[in-house]
Amino acid sequence: MRKMRKKIAGMIPEYSLFPLILALLFNTAVYNGARLIAGGWYHYNMESSLDRLIPFWPPAVLVYLGCYLFWAVNYIIIARQGKREVYQFFKGDFLSRIICLICFLSFPTTNIRPFVEAEGIWNQAVLWLYSVDAADNLFPSIHCLVSWLCYIGIRGRQSVSVWYRGFSCVMALLVCASTLFTKQHVLVDVIGGVLLAELCFYLGK
Numbered sequence: 001m002r003k004m005r006k007k008i009a010g011m012i013p014e015y016s017l018f019p020l021i022l023a024l025l026f027n028t029a030v031y032n033g034a035r036l037i038a039g040g041w042y043h044y045n046m047e048s049s050l051d052r053l054i055p056f057w058p059p060a061v062l063v064y065l066g067c068y069l070f071w072a073v074n075y076i077i078i079a080r081q082g083k084r085e086v087y088q089f090f091k092g093d094f095l096s097r098i099i100c101l102i103c104f105l106s107f108p109t110t111n112i113r114p115f116v117e118a119e120g121i122w123n124q125a126v127l128w129l130y131s132v133d134a135a136d137n138l139f140p141s142i143h144c145l146v147s148w149l150c151y152i153g154i155r156g157r158q159s160v161s162v163w164y165r166g167f168s169c170v171m172a173l174l175v176c177a178s179t180l181f182t183k184q185h186v187l188v189d190v191i192g193g194v195l196l197a198e199l200c201f202y203l204g205k
Contacts, residue, residue: 016079019090023075027142030097034104034137043110043136051186056114058122060181061129067147067175074150074168077160089153092204096145096196100137103192109138113183126182133184141185144193147175152201 151172154160179185
């Protein structure tokens with residue numbers, strides 16, 4: 001037990017542990033709480049003609065589901081920054097979820113998912129995703145919000161290598177694209193998630 005504590009302390013500063021744990025719990029509470037409260041309410045569909053031009057591409061589910069590892073790695077990297085930077089980031093992170101909760105409750109949204117044949121590993125993965133994640137809590141997209149926060153949280157940080165900062169930007173963009181190709185979100189959800197990340201990161205400072 002003591003060895004494990006030392007390993008964690010060596011990887012994550014003590015002042016970052018509480019914000020990290022609270023961020024995970026708060027995100028879960030916001031997402032599931034909004035669904036519990038507003039699940040039976042009328043939901044608006046903001047799909048546009050441009051969204052209908054975007055093809056359904058099942059292999060994008062690999063990025064959509066794989067981004068959780070990206071989030072974990074980048075949040076730990078961010079948590080290893082100085083105390084002031086860590087608290088600034090997580091203030092913005094918490095604020096973004098409060099705004100998400102307000103949006104989910106004041107303007108519930110949904111979309112129309114495509115019919116998916118139960119053939120092939122990617123189709124099966126999408127069908128599983130659809131079965132565990134209802135078409136609600138869409139605007140703004142938390143997937144896009146968190147992915148963009150993962151990038152801007154290290155953007156310009158000299159302590160993080162240039163290649164990884166570049167990779168994080170590309171990965172965040174790929175996650176945003178995956179939400180559209182899997183038909184989990186529409187364009188306005190993606191734009192809303194990215195803009196909210198930038199706004200709350202700025203306000204956190």
